[in-house]
Structures are given as structure tokens and as C-alpha cells.
Amino acid sequence: MKHKVLLVLFCIISIPLIEIQAQSVNEFFRIIKMGSNSFIIGNNTTGILIDAGSHNKFHKFKSALEKLKKSPDWIKYIIITHTHYDHVANLAEIKQLTGAQIIIHKDEARYIESGYTCLPDGMNTIGRTGRWFVDFFNIDKTKIKPVQPDIRINSSLDMSFTGLDLEIVPTPGHSNGSISVIWNDTIAFCGDAAFAIIGFDVWPITGKDPQYILNSWKVLLNLGCKIYYPGHGKRFTDERLQKSLDKHIDKHSSQ
Numbered sequence: 001m002k003h004k005v006l007l008v009l010f011c012i013i014s015i016p017l018i019e020i021q022a023q024s025v026n027e028f029f030r031i032i033k034m035g036s037n038s039f040i041i042g043n044n045t046t047g048i049l050i051d052a053g054s055h056n057k058f059h060k061f062k063s064a065l066e067k068l069k070k071s072p073d074w075i076k077y078i079i080i081t082h083t084h085y086d087h088v089a090n091l092a093e094i095k096q097l098t099g100a101q102i103i104i105h106k107d108e109a110r111y112i113e114s115g116y117t118c119l120p121d122g123m124n125t126i127g128r129t130g131r132w133f134v135d136f137f138n139i140d141k142t143k144i145k146p147v148q149p150d151i152r153i154n155s156s157l158d159m160s161f162t163g164l165d166l167e168i169v170p171t172p173g174h175s176n177g178s179i180s181v182i183w184n185d186t187i188a189f190c191g192d193a194a195f196a197i198i199g200f201d202v203w204p205i206t207g208k209d210p211q212y213i214l215n216s217w218k219v220l221l222n223l224g225c226k227i228y229y230p231g232h233g234k235r236f237t238d239e240r241l242q243k244s245l246d247k248h249i250d251k252h253s254s255q
Helices: 002-010 058-068 091-098 109-114 126-137 210-221 236-255
Strands: 020-022 028-034 037-042 046-051 076-079 101-105 151-153 165-172 177-184 185-190 227-230
Touching: 028 058, 037 227, 058 091, 076 091, 101 109, 126 151, 165 210, 210 236, 227 236
Parallel strands: 046 076, 076 101, 101 151, 185 227
Antiparallel strands: 020 028, 028 037, 037 046, 165 177, 177 185
16 A cells, blocks of 8 residues: 555656557657656667666566567667666666666666665655655665666767667756657657656656756757657657746746
8 A cells, every 4th residue: 555655646657558659660669667667769670778667567578579579689778867766676687688788877877786776855745745755654665686787978979879860868957867868859768857747847756956957958958859758757848848947947046
């Protein structure tokens, strides 16, 4: 019961597993419900996984591969947007199954190496309530199986060497080493830099630094991203992000 209440408080909802959207004849992506939204982007020869989901969701990843009729070694890279437990809990298992290389920001690497991920602070009423609940009932989901990253980044990374039109860009704020993945210059897989779970506002319910979040939103908008797929909730547009940005710039400048 405690875990169910926590799930509601954090509003961890995801887009259905089945959704596929083609960008070209050879490129596609799939959204996987793994306690948070994970994504597979691929072509005929290469698959890339973005985030590895929450505890006990490894079977969802294997099911997605089966539906795609792809073998595990088709996944060549695993990009981790940040290391909160609901994005990395199955990482070691997926790494072992696929042999894929893990790409992560250098400021996040120590968490997956140690097997202990930190809990973010609440940034609104829902987030603060959820964090209080976790602390009060001593619910500890922060432990994961340790795993070594293969590629540590500190700046943008052009991923065109994979045969896919991808770029990784740092978008700190939710955590120090948060990153986003840009596909075909217009679609952003933004991790928890934004939450699309309640109302029109996409402000994260948890995070580390409000000003860094606002700066990261500006980066994504300036890059020309039109469609955003967050780690929690459904996709949203640049118009929605811009309106949320305007709201929170005013709010935080007045504090």
C-alpha cells in the first residue's frame, strides 16, 4: 500500500508500450513503460536505448525487443539521462544482456558505479510531499546493481557515428549531470528536465537547481526542438515549454 501511495504522489505515468513513430523509412522509435519512460531509437542495424527504467521492469525491455523482432545485441548504446533510481534500476541487467556501451555524464557516473543513487528534492507541493513520504516511511529504492559506464561526457556529443541523427546535450537542473537526446534536430528526449503529468505546466516536481532548469529549457528551445518526450508523462510541444518557461522566469525572478 505504501508503494502504491508513493507511486500516486510522484505521478509516475508513462506512454503506452506499443507506440511507434517513424521518422524515415529506416529510423523509428518505441516508448517503453518501465516505471518511467524509456525509449528505443533505431534503424535496421543499430538500436539505442535511452534510460533503463525502475526496479523490476527488465522484462518490459525484453518484451520490447521481442515485439521489434530484434536480438539483444542490436542495442549498441545505452544513454542515461540521469541516475535517479527510476531511470537506471535495470541498467546492469540490460548491459549484461546486450553488451551495449553505457553513455553518461561524468557527474552522474559515480552513482551507477557505487550502486547507490540519490533522491531528488521536491520542487513543488507534489514533489515535496512525495519526498516527505519516502523519508517518513524510510522507503529506500535508491540501491541498484553497480555497473561501470563506458563513455563519460562533459559536453555535447554528436552521435551520427551510430548511423542515426542523434546528438546528446547537457541539460542540468534536475540533477547536475542531466542530459537530453536530440533526434533529427527537432525531437528532444529530455529525461526529467520537464514533467508532463499535471496541467499545462511542465515544471519538474523534483530537482536540484531551478535556474539551471530554466537555462536548460532555453538551450532546448534555441536548438529548435519542436516535440519533447519526457521521462514522466506524455509528449508536449515547444509552445508548451515556452509558456512554462515564461511563467517560471517571472516566478523565480520575483523570489
